[in-house]
Structure formats: structure tokens, C-alpha cells
Amino acid sequence: MTDKLTKTGAAPGEPVVSSGAPSDAFLDVRDLKIHFPTDDGLVKSVDGLSFQLEKGKTLGIVGESGSGKSVTSLGIMGLHTVGQYGRQKARISGEIWLNGRELLSADPDEVRRMRGREMAMIFQDPLSAMHPYYTVGHQIVEAYRVHHPVDKKTAKRRAIELLDRVGIPEPAKRFDNYPHEFSGGMRQRAMIAMALVNNPELLIADEPTTALDVTVQAQILDLMRDLQKEFGSAVVIITHDLGVVAELADDILVMYGGRCVERGPAEQVFYEPQHPYTWGLLGSMPRIDREQTERLIPVKGNPPSLINIPSGCAFNPRCPYADVPKGGITRTQRPELALAGDRHFSACHMPQEERTRIWTEEIAPKL
Amino acid sequence: MEPLLKVTGLKKHFPIKKGLLQRQTGAVKAVDGIDFEVLPGETLGVVGESGCGKSTMGRLITRLLEPTGGTVEFQGKDISHLGVGGMRPFRRDIQMIFQDPYGSLNPRHTVGTIVSAPFKLQGVEPEGGVRKEVQRLLGLVGLNPEHYNRYPHEFSGGQRQRIGIARALALKPKLVVADEPVSALDVSIQAQVVNLLDDLQQELGLTYVIIAHDLSVIRHVSDRIAVMYLGKIVELADRKSLYENPMHPYTRALMSAVPIPDPRRRGAKSERILLTGDVPSPIAPPPGCRFNTRCWKATEVCRTQEPPLVELRPGQRVACHHPENAESLTIPVARESVEITKAKPSETPAEATKAETPAEPEPEPESEPDSPKA
Known part of the structure; x- marks a missing residue:
């Protein structure tokens, strides 16, 4: 993911800022900022986010509600600027490179043509993401014919083929059903079919299984894994469930208060996490695969308001290690992402040896 | 030990009515004949997928719904068909914590009014006055007692859930039924509330029935667990046996479906x-x-x-x-x-x-994860 950084000439650990040059990564997000002006102040939903993603790989974005995960995904899809009311329009800056093209400065019509074909999205709630007045088949055919000049018959064949591929029984019959006639799991499958109908190279799944039961969730995760192998697309999966990212993601990006606090290969983030917030997430979660722990280790306090993000490290009011001396660095200084291992970055002022010690000696044994 | 709550053959069928005459054409058998008991001081976890009837079961034992059949006995007394007045003395002993911390608190009432409502309804005058008692309760659940006069919208989701818990505890109940108490909360906040429920049980000797769909949370909080499927209990066992040695195929499938972090x-x-x-x-x-x-x-x-x-x-x-x-x-x-x-x-x-064909039922637990800690 990030080893490309050195190639573009930046020092390791420093996100490339507006170099203007096309990147050789498939998806390259650089210093993305998405701010919403409101009556109460500027909501900084995403405040300087950078990451890269290769084809065939999966990036998991984890964070709590209000950490900016969904806003990021809508930003990549170019779905923010279309707000009807001037006041709610987002202020977006930074760069999003997809396949050598910059999306934020591109013509909206061009982005619209790419949407669906080169990048597609799976939403959390399939009932509200589908139109209740049209049959499921109609909606998939429509998505296909926008990008492919084929007759209805061919498109219908393609839609039925996709419905079959995502595991809907009797796809030819189900083609004519309305969304409400599908169960939750089937609707989610149909939406995946709709997203995949144009063979997109980038697939963004925003909480794809949150609304589903665990047995259905297992089916959908399995399906997504198989489909990625088959289609070889790049996938961004956004979720609050660490179990889901552990199942699917190659790389993990942990967001807090609109910024990335840690990012790296999945194994490293789970086994050698470098940020106190990641420790907090791991400690908060009851584990079904481990011996019963007596108590969970919660993160104290509440997530920050995005209008008034704490100065310095956004996590500092909740961080149990905020008072550890850090060699003259004050609380108001913001930590930048720094290399903490192979392709592993974290934004914390504590010296790395100290963090490794705290994790291995104090936190890991209690999990 | 005498069970605190005993449920026998409990049923709830919701009629489906059709046509001009509203003739009954069928029924949703939400709960269809379940038996269990809850011993004093223990936590019974109820787990199942959506639509399995677990929430209806919770509403039946708190008598927010009247059962179609079967009995609910609380401390040996049959409460299954008591009216509003008949239930009133029992309401002190049976309280409920709801899932949605936004929908379960009246937005026009202050926290003080919300938490003191049980005293008013039951005509109880707590020692030292209502205000003092409410402030004690707020402190107990980890809220600032000074926030007595604030409105629910001034609190975050986790704090609202604490307000709901304070209200449930106001009358010193014996049995607390919690329907998905943490599922609407963020992970880091979930852990705070789970730990709070744990501490309160030890401090006050509460008995819990906790209804949830999250198997990891249920394992963490429960002593015994009932697994429900389509209105029936398919397996009821203590935590250790259930998670190490699930006997019902559904329990096994359910547990194997949980994504492992x-x-x-x-x-x-x-x-x-x-x-x-x-x-x-x-x-x-x-x-x-x-x-x-x-x-x-x-x-x-x-x-x-x-x-x-x-x-x-x-x-x-x-x-x-x-x-x-x-x-x-x-x-x-x-x-x-x-x-x-x-x-x-x-x-x-x-x-x-x-993937692996189960030829014979295996004697040892097959999914005992002994992965080394990180």
C-alpha cells in the first residue's frame, strides 16, 4: 500500500501532499479533506487522509460512528458535491487518483461516467438503496445499460447471470420481484449483483453486513471474498466490526476524528498495534475465540465532536497515556503518521519502543 | 434454589386479520411454547437471529404483552394474565432496559424527571428526597449528578443508555430485562456499558435476562444462555458447555458464523x-x-x-x-x-x-480456539 510513497519521492511516513503527479498506485488518496459548513461551525468530517490501494487488494477502514469513514467513501465516489443546498455543500480538497486520473478536479460528467463502471458502491441498507417501485431486475438492467449500449434482452441475460452468481435461487424468476419481496440477505446479494454488473475495478462496501444476521453475514462475507478473487477488483470495506475486517482486509486503516491514526497490513495492526486508540478498540471487544476475560477494557469518555476536534492528537482527552512524557512535545502538537514497521504507520507522540513495550507488557496479556 | 422467574409453555401469537370483517386468517407465532427459569442472582442470556422471538419473549416476561398461552411465574406467583392494577406491585421488581437510547427517553423531560418517574408512579418517597436519590442513581451509573436538569439530547448515546439504566434501577428491582442493551452503541462505548451492568449486578445483587444477537457479548455477560430459533428454545445451557460443546446444530452454525477478529x-x-x-x-x-x-x-x-x-x-x-x-x-x-x-x-x-463433512458427532469441542495471544 504505502511502499509506493518512497518511489514518488516523499520521505517514508510523510503523506505525499499535492504533488500533482499521477501515481502508479491504482487508487491513491492524498491529503483528502472534506469539510461541511453548518450553522454551528465547520464540521471537519475528513481532515487530511491519505492512503493507497492496489488492484486485487482489500483495504478495511475501521472507526466508530462519526470518525469520517462513510464520508470518505462518498467522497471517493464523488457523491458529495451534488448537494442541492448551497449551505450543505461540502468543501473538498486534496487529490483522489483512480487509475491515473484525478477525480476531484475532473469534469463531473466524466466522474459520472466512471461511477458504476470503474467504481461502484455497496450500501449498508439495501432497502433504501433500491427503488421500491421498480423490480430488482429492472434496476440491474438499468445500471448495465447506462454503460453498455446493448438491447434489453442481452442486458437481462447479464443481470440474471449476475443474480445467479451472487447466489440467488431461481434468478430468472426472481428477476421480476420487487425489493420488498426479497429478504434482507437476498437484497444485499442483489445489491452486490448491481454493483458488479459493470465489472468495476474499484468496489466500495460501506458497512455491507451491519444490518444482517450473523449467519447471513457469513454468507455475504464469503461471497465477497470469492467475487474479489474472481473479478480481481480493488475493494474498500468500511465497517466498525473488527471481525469483519479481519476476515477480508489485507490492509487496515483506523480512523479517529476524521484522521488516520494507524494503518498497515492486517496482521500487524492486530498483532502489533501501535496506537492507543487501536488498543482501546481491541480491548473493548469481547472475543468469542479466546478464553473468557473477566472484564473488558473500555476506552473512557466519548468520541469527539467533529466541529470541535481536540487540538493536538484528537484522541488525547481519552488516551490513558496522554500524560506519559514525550520529550518536550506538548499536547497541542498534532502527531503525524510515522513509519512504525514494514508498511505500518501510526500517529502517536510516544516513542515507538515505549509503545511496543506498553502493548506487549501491559495490554496484550489482558486481552 | 427457588427460581425467581419460571416460564412454562409460554406462547404469543399475533393475529393476522384480513378483509372487511377483520376475520383472523392466521397468526405470527412469535413465541411458540418455551420453558425456562431464572435463578436469583444469575444472568440468563437469550440469543438468536432477528425474528426468532427473543424480544417478544422479553416483553412477555415483563408483561408489556399478555401471553396467548402458558404461564409466567414471578417468585411463585402467576403473573401471566394480571391487569394493569394487578401488575403494579410487580413493576417495582421487574424493570426493563431498552435497545434504542434515543427512542426510550422522552425528549421533553429532563433527566431528573425521567429517572424520578418510577418514584412518582409507584408513590414511593425515597430516603432523603427524590432529588437526592436521583442524583445518587446518576452517580451510580457513572453520570455527573449535576446534570440533573439537562435534556436527553444533550447526552451521547452511551450516556443516554446510562440514563435508561438509572431509571430501571430506581425502584431497586429484583429482575432486570435488558433488550439489546448495547447493540446501538459504538464498540468503545459498548464495553463501558457492559462493564457497568457487570458492576451493578455485583453491587446490587441483580438478576438479569439479557437479550442480544451478538454472541460475543452474550458470552461475556451470561451465566446461562438460551438459543432461540423461530419462537422456540433450541438449546439452553450454561455458558461453558454451550460455547465449548454446542449440541444443537443451529447453535454450532451460529457460533461458527461469528467473524473472528x-x-x-x-x-x-x-x-x-x-x-x-x-x-x-x-x-x-x-x-x-x-x-x-x-x-x-x-x-x-x-x-x-x-x-x-x-x-x-x-x-x-x-x-x-x-x-x-x-x-x-x-x-x-x-x-x-x-x-x-x-x-x-x-x-x-x-x-x-x-466444508468439512461431519461424519460422526465429535466428542471434543471442534472449534476451541487456542490461538496464542498477540
């Missing part, structure tokens, strides 16, 4: 049992065992005969004709009842797909 175990996909299809409609549940349409072990007997909930191991009740992990059964009656049904194992290719 450990990227190194991703290859262990073979352990996962993928159920096909969806839960059948509770309007017309399948005959025989309700799980037979999705079960990979289903045989003829499963389609015709409903398995009773019998104690197959001490403290582990299972409703299945072909239980898993049944090798080490010690109770002779149970062994017999299993063997009778084993007599004709017709190897029908089941609908469910399974």
Missing part, C-alpha cells in the same frame, strides 16, 4: 458452517423440527416429529434428534432418546453446505 485465522474457513437460505416465516413454521429446512443433519424424523427440549447433559437442554457432540452423554434417558432416532440415519444430502 484475528487475520491469522482467516485460513480457518473450513471450520465455518454456512447455512443456506433464510429463516422461514413464523406465520407458517415448518413441521417437525423448525430448523430442518436449513439443517445439514436433517432426516425424515426431523421433518415429521418435533424434538422436545430434553436434558442431554447435566445443565444442558437440547431440542434435537441428532445432537452434535453426543458421544459423551452420561444421562441414560438422554442416550436412549438419541439412539432411538439414530436408528434410521437416512443419508439425505442436506441443503446446508459444509
